[in-house]
Amino acid sequence: MTTSADDHTRLPARPRPEPDALSAPYWDGLRAHKLMLQRCRACGRVRHYPRPLCDHCYTFEHDWQEARGEGRVHSWTVCHHAFHPAFKQALPYALVTVDLAEAVRLQAPLRGSDPALLRVDQPVIVDFEDIDDTLTLPCVRVRA
Ligand SMILES: [Zn+2]
Structure with a gap:
């Protein structure tokens, strides 16, 4: 065991x-x-x-x-099953598709908010997560 x-x-x-x-x-x-x-x-x-x-x-x-680092929620999904075992302990998490101000889309995980409160067209900002010394990934936060 x-x-x-x-x-x-x-x-x-x-x-x-x-x-x-x-x-x-x-x-x-x-x-x-x-x-x-x-x-x-x-x-x-x-x-x-x-x-x-x-x-x-x-x-x-x-x-x-x-990029300006600003956008609006296009859509999102809340992941309840890990597509890779390394992400299992992060479950559940929301993956957000953002329409950036530059008219392109970015997918990044939501941080700092309850996914149940997400809304289409909601303003968000891009933030950054330092995974380790060599890797930083984008994340999004609901704009206050
Ligand atoms: Zn061109």
Whole structure:
């Protein structure tokens, strides 16, 4: 028979992103508590997640800009089953899809509020969680 402490020590490691040359500015930005978005040099459209070319004009050239960190709730789901064992102890948690002010969507976990109080179009802000010394992830909080 195992105890909960034994179970905790046997949890698999959390899956981690694998930054590459294309996405490194995004991950580096998060570590600096900045949400960085790609902006097409040809048509000016902002895109997220990081990808090689603009899905509007198919141009490869882009710059990075810091997001305002504000948006509104598009939708959410409350997870009651872990898709990976490493997240089991976080259950239940809300994963929110946010319409950012830059007209792109971001998915991030909700922090600091009861998911039962979420509403479509509710103002939220992007915040940052330092997972460890090399990984920071975005989260969202309901704007006061
Ligand atoms: Zn473009």
